[in-house]
Amino acid sequence: MEDITKILFGLFLMFAAAKGMGELFERVKQPAVVGEILAGILLGPFVFNLVEPSHFYNVLAEIGVIILLFTVGLQTGVDELLLVGKTSLIVAILGVVFPFIFGYLYAQIISHKTVEAMFVGTAMVATSVGITARVLADLRILDAKVSKVILGAAVFDDIIGLIVLAIVTGLGKGAISYLKIGLVVFEAVAFVLFLIFIGKRVVPFVAPGLGTFKTRNAPFSLAILLCLGLSLVASYIDLAAIVGAFMAGMVLSGLNIEFRLSLKAESLYDFLVPFFFVVMGMHVDLSVFTQANIIGAALLLTLFAILGKLLGCGLGALSLGMGQASIVGVGMVPRGEVGMIIASIGLSMGAIGADLYSVVIFMVVATTILTPPVLRRMILKSDALKRVGEEMAEKAGAPE
């Protein structure tokens, strides 16, 4: 019973701090999500040390980001995503190539070994779509074309990142299994294509049957079940669970209005999503920022990380025009837990040293916290996007 008291204490503080800081940030016209991450930093071991990171909070955070991407998926139609598919794919590919080269160059400049350079390059590749998706959702512009391009690119990005990771860990171990890499690629591509097919053909066909269940709110429960199931499959084939959650939302997007799925998911979102960002903040290792000798290197890598996505993804999205392309570029800048995970794999394999690890962590934190305010400002300056947001806000307000 003491254990549950302790966990409730943590949950209460985390939720209170997230909502309090979020409110504060919104009042000074900054994104709530940055407030939530800062709340986590404040509660975490490096500042007030009020909440001890725990396995339970980590898993709850993972469920939070699954719900976030599921909700985002619900508002992203399969057809609309296919429509921007080519642009997204180019954005994703260039958004992998440029940062990888930049990361590789950086490590060469600082004169690290080649294998270290490969790992830094890989850690530069993975976009943390949670941050950007949250900003897009808060500004209610998930319906805009630029949002679809970013979200589509994030899915491709995850698949490509997975391939790069398979190759680099192969290199790190001194041997590449082409069979394994082929299998990884095949599984990921088959998963996404299969779901797009299901979304277009099967879902509209079974939809009328959803009303025949006796369970209260059966369509919503089935939607959650699909979300959990596809997150599981994605996680099982070593894709991020959130890719599965996003695909589940997308598959069901055609039923969103009929069964009010987004609206029903909103309370789950409000309850669970803040834990993801608070926990992300709690894991930020602030001691990295006190090592004066690495600050210079860290700032340089951060600059490279920003330029890599900005140039790569921006170029990939040039067909949308300069203004929108730069929004896509900025939207792809944040690196998240995937960058950290790759860095820690490298560390545990002995492929990169502790100093380089700290530099990568610095880059991840900096890109994550810097992006939302910039992205928010750019979106609000675009008249077309602002209009989409206002229309959606009105629509969302209507059934309230």
Added chain:
Amino acid sequence: MEDITKILFGLFLMFAAAKGMGELFERVKQPAVVGEILAGILLGPFVFNLVEPSHFYNVLAEIGVIILLFTVGLQTGVDELLLVGKTSLIVAILGVVFPFIFGYLYAQIISHKTVEAMFVGTAMVATSVGITARVLADLRILDAKVSKVILGAAVFDDIIGLIVLAIVTGLGKGAISYLKIGLVVFEAVAFVLFLIFIGKRVVPFVAPGLGTFKTRNAPFSLAILLCLGLSLVASYIDLAAIVGAFMAGMVLSGLNIEFRLSLKAESLYDFLVPFFFVVMGMHVDLSVFTQANIIGAALLLTLFAILGKLLGCGLGALSLGMGQASIVGVGMVPRGEVGMIIASIGLSMGAIGADLYSVVIFMVVATTILTPPVLRRMILKSDALKRVGEEMAEKAGAPE
């Protein structure tokens, strides 16, 4: 990453089994909650052993039952509860006295030691309000007077159970600290009275301010925050966390319609509550049922457990008339995790033996699974209650 795959696997199976069995049970006109418990038994270690019980699932289940009681509290006004307060108190007191005496007598009949008899008596005392609240909520009769009496009695029951436990563990250790018992009683009573005061005086006063927040869905987030906070306080003063959650809901019940709190809490309910019942099922130790030599004793204790609450609580609620009084009596029959906890405290203190422990577990499981179908049938046979349910179902259906 493998860890999250495993947890997602468990969550998916648990949710699928809960909803599947729930649907099946509703189709044969049985309560969904029994289906969910059976789903847990099937998935658990004693049947198919598909999901390993884990710390994460246990805490998630606890959050589930917190949400359940919070939702129930939202539909229970402070004034209405005070109106039935006297009846509830009598129901609670007689519902403690009768089962305690019956449990004590049972242990004396089977010729156990006095300290064993005391523990069995205590394990007989605590009502598992989750089961009954779920049946009442599913049939949408939380608004009926009989529901208020049961819920009020459950709160008192928890306080009295706490006092009895403090006394009996004191006896088990060979020394009673009157100071400690006094403190326990004072904290619990002060907590409940303070919240009733807050609910009546403070909440209506601060309510207009709730609209001034910038955060999306701020009133709902604040409601969740209060729920977490009061669950924490209740857990901290050794009351069950769910008493705090129920009180939080009750305190906010006056704002329920204005801010659509119940409606917004519904998806949290649909997602989280099933995990509570599935996990409850997973913890059922089926091996108890295979020990032929204790089945007779177990059936006798179960009979005493049912009669104790039926007579005690029924007598306490006689002012409602025989029909309603018997519904109150049946509604208070299920024992839950509290009974199990008391038995395991007794076991770990060496105050009761393994055979008696098994008998108590049998009684808890049997009363938990037998009650919902009987309660459901009695409610549906009562024309007045059936009408309340139909009216509420219509109201709930309207905003859909």
